[in-house]
Each structure stands twice: as C-alpha cells, then as structure tokens.
Amino acid sequence: MTDKSASFVYVTFIRTTPEKVFEAITKPEIARRYWGHENVSEDWQPGSSWQHVRTDEARTVDLVGEVIESDPPKRLVISWANESQKDDPDQYSRVTFDIEPQGDLVKLTVAHDELQPGSGMLNGISKGWPQVLSSMKSFLETGQGFDL
Amino acid sequence: MDDDDVFKALADPSRRMLLDRLCEKNGQTLGQLCESMDMKRQSVTQHLGRLEQANLISTVRRGREKLHFINPVPLYEVYERWIRKFEEGRLSLLHDLKQQLERNKK
Numbered sequence: 384m385t386d387k388s389a390s391f392v393y394v395t396f397i398r399t400t401p402e403k404v405f406e407a408i409t410k411p412e413i414a415r416r417y418w419g420h421e422n423v424s425e426d427w428q429p430g431s432s433w434q435h436v437r438t439d440e441a442r443t444v445d446l447v448g449e450v451i452e453s454d455p456p457k458r459l460v461i462s463w464a465n466e467s468q469k470d471d472p473d474q475y476s477r478v479t480f481d482i483e484p485q486g487d488l489v490k491l492t493v494a495h496d497e498l499q500p501g502s503g504m505l506n507g508i509s510k511g512w513p514q515v516l517s518s519m520k521s522f523l524e525t526g527q528g529f530d531l
Numbered sequence: 532m533d534d535d536d537v538f539k540a541l542a543d544p545s546r547r548m549l550l551d552r553l554c555e556k557n558g559q560t561l562g563q564l565c566e567s568m569d570m571k572r573q574s575v576t577q578h579l580g581r582l583e584q585a586n587l588i589s590t591v592r593r594g595r596e597k598l599h600f601i602n603p604v605p606l607y608e609v610y611e612r613w614i615r616k617f618e619e620g621r622l623s624l625l626h627d628l629k630q631q632l633e634r635n636k637k
Contacts, residue, residue: 390558392600394589492589513607520608529611 385473389505390496395516396488399523404482404489405456407519411436417518417528420445427453433461448475457482463495465504476504491516537605540585545570546578550587553601560596 397404407413411421415438424433427450435446444466452460459480468474476499481492493512498505514531522528540546545568552567553559561579565572579599582588589602 390600392558392589392591392602393604394586394602395604396586494591509603513603516604517607517611520604521611 385499387473387476387497387499389498389500389502390494391498391509391512393493393495393512393516395491395520396485397491397520397523398487399489401456401482401484401489403523404491404519405459405480407523408459408480409455417522417531418515419531424450427455427459429453434466448478451477473499474504491519534609536585537587537609540581540587543578543581545574546582549575549578549582550601553588553599557600558591558598560598564599 407417409422409424409427411423415421419438421436421438422433423436424431427433429450429452431450433448433450434444437443437445446463447466447469448462448464450459450461452458461478462475463478464471464475475497476495477497479492479494479496481490481494483490483492493516495508495512498508514529518529518531548568549564552564556563561572561576564579565575568575579588583590586605587602589600591598591600
C-alpha cells in the first residue's frame with residue numbers, strides 16, 4: 384500500500400468574517416487577487432470537480448480534484464492532485480479548510496493530509512501554503528495580497 | 532497574537548529546537564517530542580504552550596493523541612515584512628552588476 388502518512392496543519396487568524404474567507408477560497412474573481420490562481424468549480428457541491436487554474440493568458444490547469452464535503456462558510460474538504468497525475472489515485476491528497484469565528488477574528492485551519500512522504504507535492508505545498516495564507520490574510524485585511 | 536508573541540516565542544533556544552524537531556518530523560505527540568529534548572516533560576509542555584499562543588504550532592486531536600504541527604504562516608509574514616525587501620535589494624544589485632558587465636563587454 385502506498386504510504387500517504389505525511390500531513391501538515393496551517394493556521395492563520397484573519398480579521399474578517401467566515402463568509403469572506405469561504406468566498407476567498409471558492410470565488411475565482413477573489414482568489415485570483417491574492418493566490419495567482421483561481422479555484423474553479425461549477426457548484427462546490429460534494430462529488431463536483433474543481434480545478435486550480437493559473438491566472439495567466441494560457442489558463443494552465445495546475446491542480447485538479449473533487450469536492451468531498453462542503454458546509455459554507457464553515458468547512459470545505461477537497462481532494463488535490465497535480466493535473467499531470469490525475470489518473471493515478473495514489474497521487475491524490477486531501478485538503479480540509481475549517482473556518483471558525485474567534486472573537487472579532489476568524490481562525491482558518493488548513494489541514495493537508497494523505498500526502499506521500501518525500502513526494503514533489505509535499506515539497507511544493509510546504510512552501511506554498513504559508514505564502515498563500517499570508518497573502519490571503521493580507522488581502523482580506525488590507526485589500527492587498529502578496530506577489531505570488 | 533501579534534508579532535511580539537512570535538518574536539518572544541522565537542527568543543528561546545529550546546523553543547527554536549522544538550520547531551526544528553517538528554520541521555524534521557511534523558505531527559509529533561508530546562511524548563515523542565520529550566524523547567528528543569533533554570528537558571522535563573512539564574517544561575516541554577510550557578514551551579509548546581508559548582509556541583501555540585504565538586501560532587507557531589497548531590495541535591490536532593487524533594483519537595487519544597494530541598499531535599503538534601509546525602505552523603510556518605507567522606514566519607512567512609515575518610519574511611514578507613522584514614526579509615523579502617532586502618532580498619529584492621540584492622537582486623537588483625545583481626541585475627545592475629550584470630548590466631554593467633555586459634555593457635563593458637561591448
């Protein structure tokens with residue numbers, strides 16, 4: 384059996400509302416402003432597919448997956464794989480977004496698990512998520528994301 | 532939770548070592564972390580508390596176990612605010628140097 388034991392948990396606190404965080408993940412026109420990518424799905428309902436699309440002219444699809452669970456604006460669970468490896472079930476990992484209000488802040492927890500130790504994906508996301516979450520926080524609090 | 536918490540949490544060698552341990556292997560229990568630290572369990576617990584308060588680690592309950600994960604998001608914010616600027620300076624220096632050298636070649 385493939386070893387998919389690696390996992391990460393990222394947390395950021397954002398001065399905003401759970402609805403805005405959920406939209407920042409699922410609405411292409413918002414994600415493109417801080418992520419350098421859009422997350423595109425027809426309806427973000429369980430069983431629907433989603434794509435992670437670069438915001439350049441070529442609109443390259445970098446990642447694909449399926450919506451596993453959706454409970455806006457509290458929780459979203461999706462599967463996650465490189466587009467080039469989409470036919471291999473072993474290459475799919477899982478990302479869980481948990482969004483909970485804490486006073487006047489929102490706690491966003493991103494758990495990325497079912498990853499293969501030593502895989503390229505593991506390498507990529509360990510750099511990628513801190514950037515994306517910092518940029519999202521900056522965007523939601525100041526209107527300005529980072530250059531990703 | 533602010534920058535002060537992050538810098539204070541990092542201003543201790545044991546806490547930095549705990550972060551190193553989690554970098555090597557993410558998602559460890561208190562017991563596992565204690566094994567690699569030459570320190571009383573109670574002290575490790577306290578240090579982990581400070582790190583969690585600064586949002587430098589997050590914890591997840593899995594069954595009866597509590598797992599500790601390094602959370603690099605606040606570190607990235609420090610990088611973005613305090614380090615990236617200087618890197619950009621260095622990059623533009625390299626760029627100028629390259630232009631200068633290429634101009635001399637002509």
